[in-house]
Amino acid sequence: MSTVLQNLVNQPYQHGFVTDIESDVAPKGLGEDTIRLISAKKKEPGWLLEFRLKAFRQWLTMQEPAWPNVHYPKIDFQAISYYSAPRAKKKLASIDEVDPELLRTFEKLGVPMNERASLAGVAVDVIFDSVSVATTYKAKLAEVGIIFCSISEAVHEHPELVRRYLGTVVPAGDNYYAALNSAVFTDGSFCFIPKGVKCPMDLSTYFRINTQESGQFERTLIVAEQGASVSYLEGCTAPKFDTNQLHAAVVELVALDNADIKYSTVQNWYAGDENGVGGIYNFVTKRGLCKGVNSRISWTQVETGSAITWKYPSCILRGENSVGEFYSVALTNHHQQADTGTKMVHIGRNTRSTIVSKGISAGQSSNSYRGLVRIAPTAAGARNYSKCDSMLIGERCSANTFPYIQVGNQSAQVEHEASTSKIGEDQLFYFAQRGIGAEEAVSMIINGFCKDVFQQLPMEFAVEATKLLGLKLEGSVG
Amino acid sequence: MIYQDSTTVLEVRGLRASVNGIEILKGIDLTVRTGEVHAIMGPNGSGKSTFAKVLAGHPAYAVTAGTVSLEGRNLLELAPEARARAGVFLGFQYPIEIPGVANSQFLRLAYNTVQAQRGSDELDPLEFDDFVREKMKLLEMNPDFLDRSVNEGFSGGEKKRNEILQMALLEPRLGILDETDSGLDIDALRVVAGGVNQLAGKDNATVLVTHYQRLLNYIVPDYVHVMDGGRIIKTGGSELALELESRGYDWVSAEYKNAARATA
């Protein structure tokens, strides 16, 4: 591999610092006591504690999944702390009272916590280790009836809503990590867009893991009522540690009739060093339910971080004419492993789904697309189009494609295509012969390769995503 | 065309080059002056495509001896993109496909890079669009080309037209066309050759690398060189190409060997 390519894919991790802040960390270990402790710390109602305990008991009977194409030593769940929060001096009245050390941390990460300073007018919920530390623009959103707050707050302020939807898309016992999350989740974001409201700004959550021995188990729930729409963004970073941290999140989306939810992620958890030491285990369950007619859920993800990614943002297309979309760029380098993709489950009539997946593997990494398209017998007229492309940089990495296509309705149409390409000397020489330097050539090739996905990202995120891939942009993306 | 007041564009002396330790070029001498069209012919494996790639700086080839200068400037010390900016254009035998990158985007970037090098104005997308469409008429190209990915899914003829279009945009001092006629039907050959003829002028020079004589029915060279075994073994005028067409290459090789034996 040419040195230009090497340098380009080997950019140092820029978010690897640790914030020195006094934290309230629960002792390591997992048992019913831990769960009662978390629940007590959060002063939760009894039904939620029951939800957690039930999930935990189920988790105890479950097996860690072995089918993903990823390899890692067995996780010792007793060596993890399940609660870590920056110690607050007193209850906060406004953002201005947030610990300045935290403000500086997020400033450094480029996350605006100050409403006045924020450029794009994006409302942000900021999660530091286990807890939400601040949510911006809450008041402004409340004017149109939108609830945007941490899920802990929602449990207290809007218990009936949380109770109505929590665990309805991803049941507590859905899979090993979803069960674990259901038992020990600490915080996350909640947003509720009432009937007929188009959310006036993008909503965003920024996740930061800071403590070395804590796991992060956030839970996000987004509900868009009839005719509502929202665009939600999620970003994540973590310090460099030479041990692995577990991140097992659950995200549930519910779209009622004619509602529209767009969920974008730029995932840049610490990936470990060039020898594969350290990094986040990113085992995440994300699922959206298109419950109502004509509803739409769209997932866009740019996955560049984590030592291991195991993630399949999915759509259950139950409402007639509902639409599911999945756009993904996954870049793996060094010893990173990614097994990611989506599930599109067509249940309603005339449901449609689109899958566009772009995998880029470099170094000795392994990058797998795994996707399921299931057309139930009830889904007359269903349509799916999938396109999964892989790009290999160097000869020590691997790219795999595992599409599962299950069709039980005659009138359905499903189309899947996949291809591989590479950036090699010949391509770079062709550019060079036309006067274009290697760095620009690589950036152009990768941008061209990822174009279909970048187009789906909101503008600010598209910029961040391209920067993340180490690219200079020619023309406009977004 | 040979002009009295021409200047030297390319000067190659004693050029030797190898790939993976195997020597392919074994001492090449060639002088190309402004206004001239040179044809380099030879059997398969004679080293003529290697010669073209070495001039453009392909990283797979190592130059082990000799000098190459472009208008007095040492070409061998320049990176491939610097050679391109200095005015060397290589028309590829197998143009590379670049999925996802729009042809218009690629052409404009290449054009603006070379323009910037020459201290000329860069064109914004709209200006460039007008400019490129004019050039495309020259090659009877469908404007759809601009929106498609670079060379992806192009037919052989379309790829070659795209190469000549790039040459038309970049206005090189030295255009080297490697087997431009391969894979072309007769109509495409006529169009491509017409483009090359229109681009060839008093101030630039063209080197055609070709196995067959048929391209030379359309582009009449001033000099024909026969390459074999990594050397130029015979040089003549355009009539030499016709002789090669009727008699093949063997007699030239035999003649060269005899001459070599005589001098030994």
Next chain:
Amino acid sequence: MNTATGSGYLESLLREQPALPASPLAWLNRLRANAVERVGALTVPSARDEDWRFTDISPLTKMPFQPVTRAAKLEAAAIERFTLPEAGARLAFVDGVFAPELSYNRTAVTVANLATGAGRHAALLEPHLGRHAGFADNVFAALNTAFLHDGALIVVPRDVAVAGPLHLLFIATQPEAASYPRCLVAAQAGSAVTVIEDFVALQEAAYFTNAVSEIVLSDNASVSHVRVQRDSGAAFHIANCAVSLAHASRYRSVSVALGGRISRYNLNVLQAAEGAQCAIDGLALITGRQLADSHTCIDHAWPNGVSRQLHKCIVDGSAHAVFNGKILVRPGAQRTDSSQSSRNLLLTGKARVDTKPQLEIFADDVKCAHGATVGQLDAEEVFYLRSRGLSDAAARNLLTYAFGAEIIDRIPVASLKQRLESIVLAQTNH
């Protein structure tokens, strides 16, 4: 295969194994013994095994099957309709037992029964027989190997091109019979041959065919392999075929699945040297409650390999088609050029298909593409034919037929092609 189901069933299948006559070749007896041992260690696969996720073979385990002890004597007339005039040789097996009276060999190459020909070709057989179709983790290959006795042995010497196709005809005549067809083809350097494996039934009975084939191509050899499974609609058919390709060899296969209550075909092609090429095509045309499952794996282990694959399923009635096609490009297998396509047509509301084309790539300088479609006939094409005066039904029948005929057309034996075309035509005529 790690479930506990049906180990008693496997024992019952092995009941007659000890009665098998011993081979004069010690290694062959050892091979059988090893296979018996593996059967003992393995279990019948269930839906929990990834490789059997969509194919429930439990109906098989509910029925008793034993090898026939006395082969039925068939008159030549009984198999008249299966004869292929072009064939240079035919080996016929009745319920798995070699039938010399129905067999002939007009070619100069070895086309013989394994049980009797093994001795003469022992040196050639030993490195191949049971070595390519591994049975360590495959209970059906192990069962077949445990019963290894009669079978087809084809040896094509260096640089010999066999003129006519070689016809291996496996005839099922009895209910509850278990047969273990076995085939070894050794195509030596530079040779060329066409081999037809043809599975037919004389009556609509429930029987169990469990076949294993091994096809070994030496440098520059060329093998065309046609496989026609037209078993009874009540039969169970499970087959494993392993192909090994040496330098610059070419393997071409067309497999057609028409019969069977449940059928499963595993085809593994290993490109074991540089520059090998393979083209493997398949068609499943099924109806009623049939299930046809095809699992293929093309293993590009060396550089400059080429593979092409087109697999089609036409699913009528309440039938269920399964396709799993894996393309593996191993580290260092640079300049591999592979393309794979799975095309599926569902004709009724109850038909079902599960398809999984799959790429696993460990080298960067490769060209790999795959695609899968599931759908109906192209509305534009139907319209085009109707605009030329065909009725809607006639247009659909014609297009459905054409969908399947694309695969049948690739069979290089005219008489067989013709017969299969008329079967497809009849089956697609609604």
